[in-house]
Amino acid sequence: MKTSLRYKLVLLARRLGAKFDGSNDPNVIEMLREIKELGGLQFSIEHAPDGNWLAKSTNVDGILTGGDARDDVNGLIKDAVFTYYGIAPKYCSDTLIRLSGESKVIRQEVLAAA
Numbered sequence: 001m002k003t004s005l006r007y008k009l010v011l012l013a014r015r016l017g018a019k020f021d022g023s024n025d026p027n028v029i030e031m032l033r034e035i036k037e038l039g040g041l042q043f044s045i046e047h048a049p050d051g052n053w054l055a056k057s058t059n060v061d062g063i064l065t066g067g068d069a070r071d072d073v074n075g076l077i078k079d080a081v082f083t084y085y086g087i088a089p090k091y092c093s094d095t096l097i098r099l100s101g102e103s104k105v106i107r108q109e110v111l112a113a114a
Contacts (some may be wrong), residue, residue: 002079007089022091031085035097043077060084 001007010020022028035041042058051069055077065080067073075094082092 001083001089001092002075004089007092010089010092013090020090020093022087022093022096025088025091027086027088028091028096031081031087032096034085035081041081041097045073055080 014020038059041060041063043055043063044058045053045055047053052066053068053071053073054066055064055073057063063080063084065076067076078094078097079092081097
C-alpha cells in the first residue's frame with residue numbers, strides 16, 4: 001500500500017496539515033479488536049545471505065511481507081497489517097499499531113535463516 005499513489009497523496013495531504021482520524025472507522029476498530037484478542041501479532045523474520053528478508057505472521061494466516069536490506073522492516077510489517085485488514089490509506093498511521101515495548105504491541109520474533 002505504501003507504494004500506491006493513493007497512499008502518497010494522503011502523505012502529501014498530511015504534510016500540508018490535513019488530519020485523518022481513523023478512531024471511528026469500522027475497519028480500524030475491528031483490526032484493533034482482533035489484534036487485542038490475539039494478544040498481539042507475532043512474526044517470524046527470515047534473512048537471506050543476500051540481504052533479502054521475509055516476514056510472516058505466525059498467528060494470522062495471510063500477513064506476509066518482505067524486502068531487502070535497504071527497506072524499513074517495521075514499516076513494511078505495519079503496511080502488511082493495514083493491507084490485510086483493509087484499512088483505507090488515509091487511516092494508515094504507524095501510530096495505530098506499535099512494535100514490542102510500546103502500548104499497542106505487535107510481537108516480533110526473529111529467527112535465523114538456516
